[in-house]
Amino acid sequence: MNQKEVVLGVDIGGTNTKFGYVDKTGNLLAEGEMLTEAQRPADEFFERLHIEATKLFTTQKDQLNLIGIGLGAPNANYYKGTIEQPPNLSWKYVDVVMTMRRWYSIPIALTNDANAAALGEQLFGAAKGMKDFIEITLGTGLGSGIVANGELIYGHDGFAGEIGHTIVDPNGRKCGCGRRGCLETYASASGICRTVEELLKAPTPPSELREMNPQSITSKHIFEAAQHGDKLALEAFDLTGKYLGLKLADSIAHTSPEAIILFGGLAAAGDFIFIPTKKYMEEFLLGIFKNKVRLLPSGLPKGNAAILGAAALIWKELLKK
Amino acid sequence: MNQKEVVLGVDIGGTNTKFGYVDKTGNLLAEGEMLTEAQRPADEFFERLHIEATKLFTTQKDQLNLIGIGLGAPNANYYKGTIEQPPNLSWKYVDVVMTMRRWYSIPIALTNDANAAALGEQLFGAAKGMKDFIEITLGTGLGSGIVANGELIYGHDGFAGEIGHTIVDPNGRKCGCGRRGCLETYASASGICRTVEELLKAPTPPSELREMNPQSITSKHIFEAAQHGDKLALEAFDLTGKYLGLKLADSIAHTSPEAIILFGGLAAAGDFIFIPTKKYMEEFLLGIFKNKVRLLPSGLPKGNAAILGAAALIWKELLKK
Numbered sequence: 001m002n003q004k005e006v007v008l009g010v011d012i013g014g015t016n017t018k019f020g021y022v023d024k025t026g027n028l029l030a031e032g033e034m035l036t037e038a039q040r041p042a043d044e045f046f047e048r049l050h051i052e053a054t055k056l057f058t059t060q061k062d063q064l065n066l067i068g069i070g071l072g073a074p075n076a077n078y079y080k081g082t083i084e085q086p087p088n089l090s091w092k093y094v095d096v097v098m099t100m101r102r103w104y105s106i107p108i109a110l111t112n113d114a115n116a117a118a119l120g121e122q123l124f125g126a127a128k129g130m131k132d133f134i135e136i137t138l139g140t141g142l143g144s145g146i147v148a149n150g151e152l153i154y155g156h157d158g159f160a161g162e163i164g165h166t167i168v169d170p171n172g173r174k175c176g177c178g179r180r181g182c183l184e185t186y187a188s189a190s191g192i193c194r195t196v197e198e199l200l201k202a203p204t205p206p207s208e209l210r211e212m213n214p215q216s217i218t219s220k221h222i223f224e225a226a227q228h229g230d231k232l233a234l235e236a237f238d239l240t241g242k243y244l245g246l247k248l249a250d251s252i253a254h255t256s257p258e259a260i261i262l263f264g265g266l267a268a269a270g271d272f273i274f275i276p277t278k279k280y281m282e283e284f285l286l287g288i289f290k291n292k293v294r295l296l297p298s299g300l301p302k303g304n305a306a307i308l309g310a311a312a313l314i315w316k317e318l319l320k321k
Numbered sequence: 322m323n324q325k326e327v328v329l330g331v332d333i334g335g336t337n338t339k340f341g342y343v344d345k346t347g348n349l350l351a352e353g354e355m356l357t358e359a360q361r362p363a364d365e366f367f368e369r370l371h372i373e374a375t376k377l378f379t380t381q382k383d384q385l386n387l388i389g390i391g392l393g394a395p396n397a398n399y400y401k402g403t404i405e406q407p408p409n410l411s412w413k414y415v416d417v418v419m420t421m422r423r424w425y426s427i428p429i430a431l432t433n434d435a436n437a438a439a440l441g442e443q444l445f446g447a448a449k450g451m452k453d454f455i456e457i458t459l460g461t462g463l464g465s466g467i468v469a470n471g472e473l474i475y476g477h478d479g480f481a482g483e484i485g486h487t488i489v490d491p492n493g494r495k496c497g498c499g500r501r502g503c504l505e506t507y508a509s510a511s512g513i514c515r516t517v518e519e520l521l522k523a524p525t526p527p528s529e530l531r532e533m534n535p536q537s538i539t540s541k542h543i544f545e546a547a548q549h550g551d552k553l554a555l556e557a558f559d560l561t562g563k564y565l566g567l568k569l570a571d572s573i574a575h576t577s578p579e580a581i582i583l584f585g586g587l588a589a590a591g592d593f594i595f596i597p598t599k600k601y602m603e604e605f606l607l608g609i610f611k612n613k614v615r616l617l618p619s620g621l622p623k624g625n626a627a628i629l630g631a632a633a634l635i636w637k638e639l640l641k642k
Contacts, residue, residue, distance in 0.1 A: 131477070132476050132477040132481075146575060148469055148470075148474045148476065148481070149469075149475075153469045153577075154470075155453050155577020155578065156579040156614075157577055157610075158577075159577050159610070160453075160469070160575065160576050160577035161574075161575070161577075162575075162577075162607055162610075165574050166571040167567065167570065170567060170605065177607055177608060178608065179605070179607070246488065246491060249487075249488065250488060250571060251575065253482075253483040253484060253486050253487050254467060254474075254482070254483075254484065254487075254572065254575050255467070255476050255481050255575070256474075256475070256477055256478055256480050256483075257476065257477055258477035284488060284500070286486040286498055286500070287499065288480050289480070289483075292477075292478060
């Protein structure tokens with residue numbers, strides 16, 4: 001009987017963990033979800049993951065041949081196969097690859113969420129066939145994965161691609177990382193909320209957001225207000241695009257990508273974020289790069305992007321051999 | 322008889338062109354120099370280069386076997402093998418590789434000066450054995466070559482590595498590129514002169530540079546004043562290191578290099594530039610990168626660095642095969 005080769009893609013999140021079996025062309029053949037329960041020991045988590053993934057596999061095993069496992073997780077180190085001091089998990093240091101080796105003797109690889117998204121985009125999404133591009137994930141923070149010469153840049157220590165922590169203004173907004181003025185304090189879901197909070201301090205323009213408690217305004221509220229033509233909300237998107245465009249121009253000067261792909265919650269605001277980002281990016285670009293670099297939305301399906309990214313990580317390594 | 326394999330390395334400058342035969346370990350076995358005469362047609366130049374290089378080769382031909390040619394030039398495009406609108410040459414567009422093919426049927430490659438310096442450093446200099454590093458050339462301007470995953474980053478169009486044109490301050494100093502606030506308007510030989518010019522507008526501190534016409538002050542004068550303990554000159558070096566350190570921290574967030582190598586005239590100021598650059602770079606670095614990235618002086622011999630860089634470009638390609 002003809003068996004189909006698949007990999008297991010796993011996306012470890014602060015609350016939920018998603019996993020699924022993905023074939024070479026990015027078809028998600030079976031998927032599951034479980035609570036991460038990150039307050040419990042990591043060992044328990046990986047044992048549960050193994051049991052759940054095996055259960056899911058058993059329902060399909062006549063057709064599938066498992067040949068690799070890819071995992072995406074916060075603060076993951078590709079070289080070491082470890083998770084180190086993840087922000088939303090109580091695990092301090094987990095040797096993920098070694099732990100998974102208890103049950104699996106196939107290739108296993110681990111990287112952070114934004115790098116996985118970049119590889120997912122390259123194999124299955126908007127960056128198919130591209131050798132030089134940058135993936136920007138606009139969630140609560142700003143993550144990034146940089147691909148050059150066809151390969152993801154991990155850097156000397158495995159932590160390359162921290163564009164969210166390049167500095168817009170050394171005297172700017174306080175960042176969770178302890179410094180000031182990092183890009184992600186401006187260009188992210190939380191960043192645009194801070195921008196609105198600042199804009200609300202001025203008496204104009206009028207805005208539907210003025211009727212809310214400033215602390216309870218989310219990026220979704222700002223998006224909805226922008227859809228109503230709210231001037232303050234539109235100004236907040238314009239400023240977000242200005243900061244992002246400025247720093248993307250710097251990124252382009254580093255690696256001269258074919259495209260920059262915006263992924264994640266804030267990117268879903270569409271034209272509200274794409275138009276100002278593109279405008280300012282072009283304005284701040286060095287002449288030789290102007291009108292060359294495409295700004296694209298992610299080509300990965302929404303709910304499954306993270307599983308596909310994790311799967312792409314290991315597919316890419318398997319396809320090299 | 323035992324023939325030694327060599328490549329021809331050529332550094333095309335605005336005034337002079339240097340060339341020489343370089344073996345696999347970076348020994349310069351014979352070298353020559355000629356006027357570029359860039360106001361004359363490019364065809365003439367390359368014919369003269371061929372004649373001069375052949376003359377030099379003939380003096381040695383019993384021992385040498387020429388297997389490749391590498392060239393470094395301003396505004397060179399690696400992918401196309403062309404020079405396009407070079408700033409100090411009157412040639413508009415030259416297909417260098419095709420022109421050289423008239424006389425040579427061996428591998429020929431061309432890149433810009435800073436990229437050549439990076440490859441020279443990797444094969445023969447301070448970056449030997451490194452897979453992730455950044456070369457910064459501090460001359461009249463600021464050039465850079467970025468190596469990641471062992472390979473130079475050329476980017477989609479061949480123009481990657483323009484760190485000199487990342488933006489320190491969008492409202493800052495006017496740059497030759499037409500924009501404002503580019504790093505090279507602060508961190509370069511011309512940049513430090515502009516910094517001194519600004520500092521001289523204040524009545525203090527006292528400085529030996531106040532006795533000169535501000536327009537005639539060079540980076541060499543500033544270096545000499547710093548050696549005398551001149552406070553204003555030292556402040557200029559401190560500010561130069563601050564701007565450079567700030568933007569190098571951004572570069573590190575992109576590619577997480579093992580080392581950054583400073584090359585060229587201003588780098589020869591030694592501690593005066595290295596100490597403030599390192600201090601501010603560490604201050605502005607994201608936590609995970611702190612105290613990991615070495616700031617090193619070039620390991621290439623001074624007079625021949627450019628020839629060795631151009632030779633390294635083609636040696637690297639030959640050694641891959």
